Amino acid sequence: MSSVTEPGGPGIERVAIEDASLGAFYRSMNPTERHTFWACAAGWALDGMDFMIYPLVIGTIIGLWQVEPGTAGLAATVTLLASAVGGWLAGFVADRIGRVLTLQITILWFSFFSLLCAFVQNFEQLLVARALLGLGFGGEWAAGAVLMGETIRAQYRGRAVGSVQSGWAIGWGMAVLAQAVLFTWLPPESAWRWMFAIGALPALLVFYLRRYVREPEVAAESRARAAASGDRPRIWEIFSGPILKTTVLASLASAGCQGGYYAITTWLPRFLTTERGLSVVSSTGYLAALIVGSFAGYLVGAWLADRLGRRPLFLIFSLGAIAVILAYTQLPLSNAVLWVLGFPLGFFASGYFSGMGAFLTELYPTRLRGSGQGFCYNFGRGIGALFPALVGYLSAQVGLAAAIAIFAAIAYGVFFVAAFALPETRGRVLHADA
Numbered sequence: 001m002s003s004v005t006e007p008g009g010p011g012i013e014r015v016a017i018e019d020a021s022l023g024a025f026y027r028s029m030n031p032t033e034r035h036t037f038w039a040c041a042a043g044w045a046l047d048g049m050d051f052m053i054y055p056l057v058i059g060t061i062i063g064l065w066q067v068e069p070g071t072a073g074l075a076a077t078v079t080l081l082a083s084a085v086g087g088w089l090a091g092f093v094a095d096r097i098g099r100v101l102t103l104q105i106t107i108l109w110f111s112f113f114s115l116l117c118a119f120v121q122n123f124e125q126l127l128v129a130r131a132l133l134g135l136g137f138g139g140e141w142a143a144g145a146v147l148m149g150e151t152i153r154a155q156y157r158g159r160a161v162g163s164v165q166s167g168w169a170i171g172w173g174m175a176v177l178a179q180a181v182l183f184t185w186l187p188p189e190s191a192w193r194w195m196f197a198i199g200a201l202p203a204l205l206v207f208y209l210r211r212y213v214r215e216p217e218v219a220a221e222s223r224a225r226a227a228a229s230g231d232r233p234r235i236w237e238i239f240s241g242p243i244l245k246t247t248v249l250a251s252l253a254s255a256g257c258q259g260g261y262y263a264i265t266t267w268l269p270r271f272l273t274t275e276r277g278l279s280v281v282s283s284t285g286y287l288a289a290l291i292v293g294s295f296a297g298y299l300v301g302a303w304l305a306d307r308l309g310r311r312p313l314f315l316i317f318s319l320g321a322i323a324v325i326l327a328y329t330q331l332p333l334s335n336a337v338l339w340v341l342g343f344p345l346g347f348f349a350s351g352y353f354s355g356m357g358a359f360l361t362e363l364y365p366t367r368l369r370g371s372g373q374g375f376c377y378n379f380g381r382g383i384g385a386l387f388p389a390l391v392g393y394l395s396a397q398v399g400l401a402a403a404i405a406i407f408a409a410i411a412y413g414v415f416f417v418a419a420f421a422l423p424e425t426r427g428r429v430l431h432a433d434a
Helices: 031-065 069-097 099-117 123-151 154-165 167-185 188-198 201-212 217-229 243-274 284-307 310-330 335-350 353-363 366-384 386-398 400-421
Strands: 002-005 011-014
Touching (some): 031 099, 031 123, 031 167, 031 188, 031 243, 069 123, 099 123, 099 188, 123 154, 123 217, 123 353, 154 353, 167 284, 217 366, 243 386, 284 310, 284 335, 310 335, 310 353, 310 400, 366 386, 386 400
Antiparallel strands (some): 002 011
16 A cells, blocks of 8 residues: 645545456455445446436326426426435435445335326326435435445445446336336336336345445444544535535536436437437337447446546546537437447446546545535536426427537536546545544
């Protein structure tokens, strides 16, 4: 191990990353790390399935209830806004009562409200149910990302946390598969309800968490010290002193990366069926190319996060995402070419997420890690939440393709600038008092 001193900060211990191959982290895991890895990967996959259900049924909702596109996009926006609040609160609670217990609570919460979405009778009820689901949706990521970041050793953290992130693509694929099956076998009037009912499956994961996953030692020690000294973390502490700059820049980076992602993924199914003339079922192949690219992007991003570092990963992928989304939406391409282009679009528009969990974990001291990571990532969700609605409203004036391209390019530009201004954290060792 080596120790370095960063400008304006105390000595920070780092560990050398000698084996940067993608699979090295898994081969070297102990049982505690492995149980935590699979629990968080499954949770993130099911989380992704829950969220992506709505974009896949948004066209059906618009048709059945005669909802305007901008209003339909509002449901996705409200879900993300609520997740911003839920993520910050869950992160703070995780610093108080523990990562594992908070994770269990948030999973049960969003599973219940996904099931409730299957029984709503109008769009207003769906809006409320999605908002309540969002509280748990945001909280699950906050608790799970901190749990992973603190459990996995520094030399493997980027790849392990990034590989967990790839579970989102698996969950997305599960949602698309469920859509293809249910909309083939059932009429649209009932198929969309069964889609939301499937979203209750994550509740089963709690049984695994309770049996196999343990609280990270560094977090338990930090809470014990805070309890003994009476100096418990305060919810506003991440906005004070030298930590404020980190909070501002990390929040902007999170807003940019998530704003671009949600602008694309919320409306792409609608783009394929309206501007490309594909049916719900025939668009499945195009979404499959996007999802396969997304999965590959997560894995490559996880490898690059430890191989090159967190910041280079963000800078390369943000520029790549801008280039591909402009080509996908603005060039007069055939549907065959568009299908091929789905792979690089999914690759660049998703792969950078592999570095975000480890990066945010490493930016904050242990006593504030849940609050800081939960706030920054979910502030990004809150700002990114505006993009689906804004794309929907702007599409009425400039068309859906142009609206997606405009907001995605702006978001990824913000991501690039903020990431450039933040420090590199690769290999940083976490301690209970720092």
